[in-house]
Amino acid sequence: MKTFGLHLQALTLFCLTLCLQRTAAFDPKDIKTAINITWSSINFKTILEWKPKPENYTYTVEVSGKYTDWEKRCIRSMETECDVTSLLEDVKDTHTARVISDIPVTEDFVEEFPHAESPKFIPYEQTILGKPVIDSFELNKDDGKLNIFIKDAVTPYRFPNGSFKTIRDIFQNDLRYTLFYRKASSTGRKQVSSTTNEIVINAENGESYCFFVRATILSRKANRDSQDSDEKCTPDGHNASRTLLPEYMTLCTLILIYWLL
Numbered sequence: 001m002k003t004f005g006l007h008l009q010a011l012t013l014f015c016l017t018l019c020l021q022r023t024a025a026f027d028p029k030d031i032k033t034a035i036n037i038t039w040s041s042i043n044f045k046t047i048l049e050w051k052p053k054p055e056n057y058t059y060t061v062e063v064s065g066k067y068t069d070w071e072k073r074c075i076r077s078m079e080t081e082c083d084v085t086s087l088l089e090d091v092k093d094t095h096t097a098r099v100i101s102d103i104p105v106t107e108d109f110v111e112e113f114p115h116a117e118s119p120k121f122i123p124y125e126q127t128i129l130g131k132p133v134i135d136s137f138e139l140n141k142d143d144g145k146l147n148i149f150i151k152d153a154v155t156p157y158r159f160p161n162g163s164f165k166t167i168r169d170i171f172q173n174d175l176r177y178t179l180f181y182r183k184a185s186s187t188g189r190k191q192v193s194s195t196t197n198e199i200v201i202n203a204e205n206g207e208s209y210c211f212f213v214r215a216t217i218l219s220r221k222a223n224r225d226s227q228d229s230d231e232k233c234t235p236d237g238h239n240a241s242r243t244l245l246p247e248y249m250t251l252c253t254l255i256l257i258y259w260l261l
């Protein structure tokens, strides 16, 4: 009991010293309110960013939705960005963030910490779609069909069973892929859309095709389209030997080096 009391005394003293030190370093005019607060979000990973860099104070971020209470992240941080992904899982809710400039707790004249409010953010409507990725493609020579498989990007959110949700799991039929394709020998482009991850086109025999994919969220008014994926080409065209050339050259060089050594 006695030692406990002693510990308590020491602790109080320690705290008091700490608080006094904080107060000594604190000058209200050093503390700035955050400006230019922006949401930066791709495939539902969302970072809040703001200015200026703090000196002699810290920031704490709070986020709330229409129906949820303020929740804190990046408490007493010296950074000017904060990963708030985990607070936005209700992706259709309208979220607001506050960037609070922390002041020493002993300053009892302050009723509310100085803070700035962010613009509103609805992840479902505003997160940017990442550049889609063509997973693979398959040319069926018998029926002349070219099947193109698109990889659904994963989001940071998980199902109860622990596996990550993809953008398809969240957007469902609101997410559409458009394939833009052309014969490798021409520039005339055609397009075909699908709300699945596999797109099939008719391929002429012996022709090489080049194609890329764009994702679109149909319900959106702004930020509807993703960037275009990288372009891929089927190898069986006039271009095939040309694309393989660097690999052969590397191989030859390696063999040459081997023999020389």
Ligand SMILES: *[C@@H]1O[C@H](CO)[C@@H](O)[C@H](O)[C@H]1NC(C)=O
Residues within 6 Å of the ligand: 035, 036, 051
């Ligand atoms: C903050 O944003 C405004 C426009 O919204 C811009 O004019 C200003 O330069 C920005 N300030 C800083 C420090 O980036």
Ligand SMILES: *[C@@H]1O[C@H](CO)[C@@H](O)[C@H](O)[C@H]1NC(C)=O
Residues within 6 Å of the ligand: 025, 030, 055, 056
């Ligand atoms: C921060 O505090 C240190 C020491 O207390 C002081 O030298 C420095 O000028 C302060 N910086 C600002 C921007 O107030």
Ligand SMILES: *[C@@H]1O[C@H](CO)[C@@H](O)[C@H](O)[C@H]1NC(C)=O
Residues within 6 Å of the ligand: 159, 160, 161, 162, 163
């Ligand atoms: C987890 O649950 C989701 C949705 O219920 C399902 O699509 C997915 O296949 C499941 N993953 C595993 C590894 O069981």
Ligand SMILES: *[C@@H]1O[C@H](CO)[C@@H](O)[C@H](O)[C@H]1NC(C)=O
Residues within 6 Å of the ligand: 184, 185, 210, 233, 238, 239
């Ligand atoms: C080979 O393909 C590239 C694009 O992948 C194209 O720019 C080029 O014109 C093609 N060359 C021939 C000979 O088809």
